[in-house]
Amino acid sequence: MMQTDGTGSTQAQPSTAMGAVIAVAVVPVLFVGACLAVPYTLGARWLRSRGEYKLRMLMKSRGRLIAWAEFVRTMREQGGTCIEEKFSPKGPWRFWWSPEDVQRESPHEIIDWFTMRKGRQHEAFVHWCRARYTSADGGSAVLVDAARVPRREIYALWAECRSDTAKAKWVEVAPPEILPHKVGK
Numbered sequence: 001m002m003q004t005d006g007t008g009s010t011q012a013q014p015s016t017a018m019g020a021v022i023a024v025a026v027v028p029v030l031f032v033g034a035c036l037a038v039p040y041t042l043g044a045r046w047l048r049s050r051g052e053y054k055l056r057m058l059m060k061s062r063g064r065l066i067a068w069a070e071f072v073r074t075m076r077e078q079g080g081t082c083i084e085e086k087f088s089p090k091g092p093w094r095f096w097w098s099p100e101d102v103q104r105e106s107p108h109e110i111i112d113w114f115t116m117r118k119g120r121q122h123e124a125f126v127h128w129c130r131a132r133y134t135s136a137d138g139g140s141a142v143l144v145d146a147a148r149v150p151r152r153e154i155y156a157l158w159a160e161c162r163s164d165t166a167k168a169k170w171v172e173v174a175p176p177e178i179l180p181h182k183v184g185k
Contacts, residue, residue: 048092058136059143071097071144072157079167083133083141085175086113096134096141102171110171117174129173
């Protein structure tokens with residue numbers, strides 16, 4: 001912003017000049033940050049997809065992997081529960097199928113995922129669900145191979161399971177890995 005003194009000449013205000021200097025100095029920092037963030041994000045995604053692939057292959061070797069089409073047919077015919085392990089609102093997700101009614105079997109209250117992921121109060125359900133159903137070593141649920149399934153198909157099945165007349169149920173659970181860490185552990 002320009003200001004005129006009594007003689008009619010104009011001068012830049014000090015705050016405007018300082019803001020321009022800071023803005024020019026910040027641009028290279030933002031550029032370097034973007035150059036570092038892109039490879040980091042790509043690397044993190046690759047590691048995550050590699051981990052999910054290894055889990056799928058482990059579950060397949062243990063006879064605990066089901067294809068999406070077979071999973072949908074089984075849910076519609078036999079019922080059971082789809083356990084959705086949700087790592088964040090935008091994914092990644094894991095889907096597990098159990099022939100049991102998890103809501104009925106659970107000794108713990110089942111709450112919404114957003115509250116559950118904040119931990120502490122409802123941590124018991126998260127750990128119970130992992131131990132009983134979704135643990136790679138001792139769980140009883142079957143991992144659903146949904147790696148290439150379009151989101152609209154997943155949401156359609158989710159909506160179908162929300163109906164009161166559906167044989168199958170749907171439970172969202174926060175994996176123990178995303179719960180807040182306890183102090184001192």
